[in-house]
Amino acid sequence: MRIVVSDYAATPTSGGTFSILEDFYKDVLKHDSKNEWFFILAGEYFPTSANVKIITRPDLKQSKFKKLFFELGGGRSFINHYHPDVFISLQNICTVGVKSPLKIVYLHQSIPFFQGHRFSFLKPAERRVALYQRLVGRVIKYSLSKEQPLTIVQTDWMKRAVIQQTRLVGERVLKVGPKVPVINDHHYFANQHHRFFYPATAYLYKNHQLILKAIRLLNGQGINNFQVSLTLTKEQLPTANNNVELLGFIPRQQVLKMYEDHVLIFPSYIESYGLPMLEAAQKADLILAADIDVTHEVLAGYSNVYYFDYRDPEALARLMKKVITGELKSDLRPIQVPYRNESLLQTIQQLIVEGK
Incomplete structure (x- = not known):
């Protein structure tokens, strides 16, 4: 043939x-x-x-x-x-x-x-x-x-x-x-509340600008004791402020490690699947995700995800504030991924x- x-x-x-x-x-x-x-x-x-x-x-x-x-x-x-x-x-x-x-x-x-x-x-x-x-x-x-x-x-x-x-x-x-790679290392999220992470490329629909707007809203309320790590460069995101850490490209093993002490923010509104969410959920990570069909489908049954309108920076800022103040925590139960x-x-x- x-x-x-x-x-x-x-x-x-x-x-x-x-x-x-x-x-x-x-x-x-x-x-x-x-x-x-x-x-x-x-x-x-x-x-x-x-x-x-x-x-x-x-x-x-x-x-x-x-x-x-x-x-x-x-x-x-x-x-x-x-x-x-x-x-x-x-x-x-x-x-x-x-x-x-x-x-x-x-x-x-x-x-x-x-x-x-x-x-x-x-x-x-x-x-x-x-x-x-x-x-x-x-x-x-x-x-x-x-x-x-x-x-x-x-x-x-x-x-x-x-x-x-x-x-x-x-x-x-x-x-x-x-x-989907199944992660069985049993290294789970440490309920760290002042670090956030978003591994994504610089495409418009990945929605980094929403995160920056949410950060400015938090700063306006006097909340500055947090950090958001992004896998972009200064050239890709020149408007980032002091609360943003720009990592550039990092290898997958480092990404997986960061889920253990960073809350995942996932504001992307166009995804065919959204693999980072499933990787983070296997670490029992706290996830703040855009309220779209694919996030609900991929994270169905997961107890540590909170959804927000991907067009509303105030909605994301409210969830981030709840994380920072300790109001939102992971129950440390990872998602069960059928292999x-x-x-x-x-x-x-x-x-x-x-x-x-």
């Missing part, structure tokens, strides 16, 4: 999207020596084998408009040249016109399906997100509606959104949660066997 995988959007600097590709590719290389695999990538990032090959298309990564042309049908002949029995897109879009008996899309980009705010091209801070929400998002939804691939999402809220906003029928949308041992490759292999 010949399988073609498209993921030229992922590069070593693209964070989680590259991790998805890397894990999937390594699984294929290690566990499948029977099928022919062709990966369309932006570069030769991995070793190859007799049955696993890399086809490089760096030009598609360099131009968004070239990428959209490719996905809307310009790339059909390029992919069809390999005569795939299975076509897999790990980058949210199903290339229009691909002739393959089975098409599978791994949909992990939630921006196009967020309807709480319409981002504007006229506002410089919103342009990048607006591009994904209003242009790339339209292409994603069109490709899913037209090609009707099996579409894998990570949460129930994403499944509902995809069904509501595309012409995919329910049985074509499969919810498969990510493979899912199945990898993305195993999920896709099962879909191939079932011949959906």
Whole structure:
């Protein structure tokens, strides 16, 4: 069987999207020596084998408009040249016109399906997100509606959104949660009330500005005996004040350690899953989270989470004040995470066997 995988959007600097590709590719290389695999990538990032090959298309990564042309049908002949029995897109879009008996899309980009705010091209801070929400998002939804691939999402809220906003029928949308690392070190939150932590990139929807506004509100009340640690740099957040510690990028092991003596703030309002919340909850950490569908879904049954309106800095400031004064404490009961041992490759292999 010949399988073609498209993921030229992922590069070593693209964070989680590259991790998805890397894990999937390594699984294929290690566990499948029977099928022919062709990966369309932006570069030769991995070793190859007799049955696993890399086809490089760096030009598609360099131009968004070239990428959209490719996905809307310009790339059909390029992919069809390999005569795939299975076509897999790990980058949210199903290339229009691909002739393959089975098409599978791994949909992990939630921006196009967020309807709480319409981002504007006229506002410089919103342009990048607006591009994904209003242009790339339209292409994603069109490709899913037209090609009707099996579409894998990570949460129930994403499944509902995809069904509501595309012409995919329910049985074509499969919810498969990510493979969550289970933390069994028994090093739990120390009920520290003056340190807060938010591990997130500098994207607008990660909502760092809400935290800064909440800090200023607390300062206005004479509350200054606390610190908020962020994984950003001074260049990324030049308006930070003395209550903010800017860590820049830190390794995952340090992130996990910080959950033990820092309260997690999670104000992000667009998430496909929100893994930091689940990691912190396994440490029995106190969590202040945006009141959105995905946070409730990921933290269902967890006793140490308090929700706030992600548009209201006063709501966050009130919760932070309760933490600082000791009114809010963790009961030190970690969340129980059901271990899912199945990898993305195993999920896709099962879909191939079932011949959906």
